[in-house]
Amino acid sequence: MRGHVDRNDPFHARLPHSGDRLTLGILEFLAARPEGAEFAEIATGLNQSRSGRYRTLLELASCGYVQQSERGNRRLTTKMPAMGINWLSKSGLVELPSRRRAASPNTRVNWCASQLSTVTG
Incomplete structure (x- = not known):
């Protein structure tokens, strides 16, 4: 699956279950989708709660890593x-x-x- 985060990957296995790991998951997910993804697709694709992903996306946007497209998709900035x-x-x-x-x-x-x-x- 395009952009799927492999939780069996040794890199991911070493990371604690934390906000940092979830943030990296969002960045990797969006990096595989230059056109961006709808909010629900991000939460579903990463098997995470929508409320947690929404807060993380807001933080990433406030730091300049993610933006919302005209169509409403979230996508990475440059x-x-x-x-x-x-x-x-x-x-x-x-x-x-x-x-x-x-x-x-x-x-x-x-x-x-x-x-x-x-x-x-």
Whole structure:
């Protein structure tokens, strides 16, 4: 199932049953759905209570990680990819192009995609 959180995954097995684990679950769920997901789909897909997910989504939105689309779907913002690109540039794994070399947004997006595919294999 697309975006399903595998609770048998060793990473998830090590996490305590906490708000942090549930927050990560929402982020992973939405990362698999660029178009976003309806609130009920998120709660059902993660097998969580609607009230708990609603509070978590409000917190994620207030921190700039999630937004509500015109259709009402919740979806990720570009905050996490921007953090990843910032980390990559500071880590020395990749060299970011200068603003002059990558003047258009499409050039920057294509460059970022090529660099991420190089780093992740």
